[in-house]
Amino acid sequence: MSAVVVPQDREDRESPSNAQVMLSEDPRDVGWVTQNIPCQTACPAGTNVPAYIRAIAEGRHGEAYEINRSANVLPGVLGRICSRPCESACRHGWPGNGEPVGICNLKRSAADLKSAGHRITERLYAPTGKRIAIVGAGPAGVAAAHDLSVLGHDVTLFEREQYFGGMLRYGIPEFRLPRDILDFEMHNALRLGVELRRGQSVGKGPDEVRVADLLKDHDAVLLAAGCMAPLPLPLKVRGDAQESVDGCPDVEHGLPFLMGLHRGERKTVRRRVAVVGAGFTALDCARVATRLGAQEVTIHIRTAEEYIPVTKEEIFEAKREGIRIKGLRTPVGIVLDREGRLTGVEFVQNRLGGWRKDGRRQAIPIEGSEFVEPCETLLVAIGQKTVNDFLDIRIELDQWQNVRIGEDGMTSARGLFACGDFVTGPTTVVEAIGRGRQSAQKIDAWLMGKPRRKRVVQIVPVQEPLRERAFDFIGRQHMPTAPLHDRMGKNELEVELGMNTEQTVQEARRCYLCNLHYQIDVDRCIYCRACIEVAPRNCIKLVQGVEVRSDGTYGSLKEAREWNQVGAIWIDNNECIRCGACFRACPVNCISISCNEFVEVDTA
């Protein structure tokens, strides 16, 4: 192991006796953390999930909040609306292990349960004198602005809407994300001197600021304008009317519907509402429609409920509110009456195909299977695309007409960077935050001539198992929600109420703490098999050898079938649920535990 040894200097955690903290860049250590902490690897912002869950389990909610904030900037926001890629990857949800840990709910608990006098921790860098303009105060822009201001740069944020937040404020309903939480965390993110110019468009118009001028006045410019234009859905018009789809007052795109509502416009829907689309926007439209008084709301999707990219909890709450989801159908037309009002949507029946490159399931329309579902309002929420016609300078675009950026995060124009959904097309809030932060690092490296921060593996010895076997039998704690009869007509009433302290601690105990690395010292092992006898899973193996891949991760284990083939006794960390049974059973104390996790340090 190639490592530098430094004395432990963390003030906020009790030190293990005689412990030393090691920082390592060895590919095997990096590979171990990448492979063995699936939640952190899956998080686009790289949140150190086991660390903050352990802090919660020990009642250190403020520290848990800070661990979150150091990675994802807006824990209270994400704790409510994150798409939860971490939970899909959670080892506790792997076959045979039960349900994943409620990581997102715990993130919210850290924000909710921290003390009222909680102090935010920022490790500030000295002022650099560099000026940076950021276009767009959505999640990517705000995350970048936060990091760049921490790094000592002067940041100005340009936002065309009257309030910051982008999709968070204008795309997500208040019953999922209360605006006081959004305002609080956004202010925290921007309070290190970021200048916010609200209501200031960037573009080519007379009252707009031009990108070329921003480049002249700043050392770097970051485009984080998001992805706010709805994708068109080609629909044929059936029936007696001569109207086009665009002329029908009962058909609206989902995102402009939500944005209008959140700008304060009065929105109405008729009795039966059909929503087409399979993402969070579609679900939000449907849930808003029920609150606006629709009596029958149905979401129509091309594949099936199991394959749509929204959380099970969101689907469950939508269904509780009476929303129905119908699968295997693609909209092909609308039916209008003589007055041009909507009376139905024509669909074609689908069958499931294979899997697309993006991991989504294919839907294949079946010829001649058209049918009509009656409805009076149609909300189309099939996705968004970026708009870059506001740019007054010519830069390279990719095949989807998104801005092309290089490895350094820069566009083809010197000093002009881009990030978030503006580059990738529509993703999720946590992805946008992750990309905003990555972009900030790249801008800083470009401005300062070198990267000033890097990620290494911190290895801390742990004296004893931090979990009990009994924790493996705790069921997933469910988020309390507002009574159904209170929700209708109240768009601002938050549905999820947050877990109490007891629920939070119980849920936190379920985490396997995958950052704990159990190892057997082969030289001291007497091969008594006591650890194998007590192991709850097939996690300790007698092996001939272990494959180490080129990226440092461990590959397959070559298990020994005969005693004379045994080269080592090995803890299969893929199977290990960190219960500590082997550690307690070992008669010669040859099993050690360390906490291995990524930390960011300054470059030399």
Place this chain on the structure above:
Amino acid sequence: MSATRHHVIIGTGVAGNQAARTLRQREPAARISLLTLSALPFYNRYDLPRVFRGVHDWREFLVDPPSYYEERRIGLRRCTRVVNVDAKRKVVVLDHNEELRYDTLLVASGGRAYLPEELSEYQPLLDGFGSFEQAMAMRRKLPEGGSVAILGGDMIGLDLARTLIDTGHRVILAAGKQTFWPHVETPEQRRELLQVLERMGIEVIESDEEGGIASIRAGARGFATRRVVFGNGRECTADVLLPSFGLVPSVEFMLGSGVGIERGLLVSPSLRTTDESILAAGDVCQIWSGEEKRYRFYYGWKNVRAMGDLAARNLTGDDETFEPAQDETLHVEGGATIHSPFWEYA
């Protein structure tokens, strides 16, 4: 065809048991494993209302004696929960981490009672009637001449209602969209059917007309143990509440397998999933109907048995398509009796 193939069947309902029977006839030497979550071998769930007629011995419900499985060398594994199917490795993973390899897999896990999401928070106050154990628990809870409120309806619940009325109990039906599930009725038929139910002695409350079910409460001491509060404030009380909203396919363990799922497992008319080694039969599968151009469920004992038989034949070399084995319409006779093919079992 190899004589040592291992056929694994998940579920010992009508479809699974029939499939095992046919498989054994067609492949005398093959290894057959029948996995069930139940503690009992195959018994007739349609027969469960008999617990209210004094039949309390589980042996009375068994379709085949326990020795049947041994004699036919069918490996019956009771109390076995499947948690995952790895179609690439052809492995069924059980919840105690055992992996069971298969050559062919038939999923016949059936359906379980659907509880609408808006009622899920009241689950502790509700009873079930999907298994022998649940039926016995309900019988123990229900006093002589006591009352049962059936929420929703469905033909399983209504079948039980007939028996409860016969045995001197009071039955209240909070009727809703699923009252005659799986039948689909017109508004006119519905009115007539509800009138027949009232003539049978069932007290019918149209749930939607009362503002829907707003909440469910535990009753006060000395009174009926359950209280249903409707949106308009009306209340009804009962000793037992039975949600009956149709079935939802039990497919959770198949989610990681890669086969197509909408509500149930999507299968071709020959009951094949998108994985050539996996077939499905019974209430768990949605079968492609070329005529209707949609995937649809076929319910009823005769249909399910036909599916089990067909799946076994198609697993052993045939390639036939499913033909419904029973009528799906609901009839009223003489204004006083309902005839449903769903109730026709033997």
